[in-house]
Amino acid sequence: MPSKEEVLKSLRLFKSRRDNLLHEDVDTFEHHLQQFVEMCNTDPLVKSILDPLKDRYSPDIDAWWNERLQSESKLSFPSDPEEDLVFRYFLLESVEKNDSYLINFGISLGKRKRDEWIELFRSLVARPFLEELKVRLSAAADLATPEARDLQAVPLSRIPGKHEVKIFLSHKSVDKPIVRRYQKVLKQLGFDPWLDEDVMAAGTNLERGILQGFEESCAAVFFITKNFKDEKYLGSEVDYAMLQKRTKDKKFAIITLRYPEASEVPGLLRPYIFVDVENDLEGFNEVIRALPIELGPVRWKKNVVD
Numbered sequence: 001m002p003s004k005e006e007v008l009k010s011l012r013l014f015k016s017r018r019d020n021l022l023h024e025d026v027d028t029f030e031h032h033l034q035q036f037v038e039m040c041n042t043d044p045l046v047k048s049i050l051d052p053l054k055d056r057y058s059p060d061i062d063a064w065w066n067e068r069l070q071s072e073s074k075l076s077f078p079s080d081p082e083e084d085l086v087f088r089y090f091l092l093e094s095v096e097k098n099d100s101y102l103i104n105f106g107i108s109l110g111k112r113k114r115d116e117w118i119e120l121f122r123s124l125v126a127r128p129f130l131e132e133l134k135v136r137l138s139a140a141a142d143l144a145t146p147e148a149r150d151l152q153a154v155p156l157s158r159i160p161g162k163h164e165v166k167i168f169l170s171h172k173s174v175d176k177p178i179v180r181r182y183q184k185v186l187k188q189l190g191f192d193p194w195l196d197e198d199v200m201a202a203g204t205n206l207e208r209g210i211l212q213g214f215e216e217s218c219a220a221v222f223f224i225t226k227n228f229k230d231e232k233y234l235g236s237e238v239d240y241a242m243l244q245k246r247t248k249d250k251k252f253a254i255i256t257l258r259y260p261e262a263s264e265v266p267g268l269l270r271p272y273i274f275v276d277v278e279n280d281l282e283g284f285n286e287v288i289r290a291l292p293i294e295l296g297p298v299r300w301k302k303n304v305v306d
Contacts, residue, residue, distance in 0.1 A: 010045035010141075013043060017032070022122055026119070030096075030099060040089065049136045049137060057083045059083065059086070059087045061094050075124060092125065102118070105121055164251070166192045166193070166216045167221060168194045168221065170222045170234065171222075174227045178223060178259075180195075182221070182284065186287075210236065210240065214237075214240040215244070218293055219253040219290070221255045224262045225259045225263070226262055226263060228262060238269060252292065253272075253273060255287055255291075256275070258277065260278060
């Protein structure tokens, strides 16, 4: 697996080549297409996605182009997503080698001008390929979520790994109803709350499972109610939180919410974010403010725009 620096270099190069191919002036299209194809054939991260598909599928690209010459029917692409991805790459590669294919493509779709041919090819062939390749590259690079993997919007230095974004919810079992409410809302906001009974299968070593939960988290939230006692596993969780804070520094937050009539906050937690809250709403507000990961961009709900 490439180093983190090599991965970031590959993603930056992909973004640059992709943006040039899609958005630069049509007069430079052939140049940017050549650069993009060259990147696909040489960059280790891109090759890790495309090479296995090239070995698996052998699409008849010449037959597809011949069909374009003889027919004005709708474009057809493979139904299998992986075959479709490599098929579109071979189309890009064939146009890079022989620009007469681009002319034939545009004319077969009723266009007569070069800039129209290019825009059609960008929209119908290149853009779907590039969007899917972006998602796969981000997954291969071990980035967090589809929102965080949007390379156009977020600097790569601010994208956490997918094993760094959980939020450990520490509590007494009797307080599970309170914690469940937090878990539900945090999930709806796009976070990944860690709750023992959901993530630890039967037979899991309890201490080892809890430690792993902390190692994969960016924060620990301690719920201090009248039921809380600093003993047994709760005591271990305080120790694990302290260890993660020393290791991750600003990338790990210790958040303590003290409900009315609650027990005293353990001494080891007092130097960190510690607030008295009257209700869940106040508690949610304090958690969101204290997390090292911010909420995502404002957007329409999917069902509104579909």
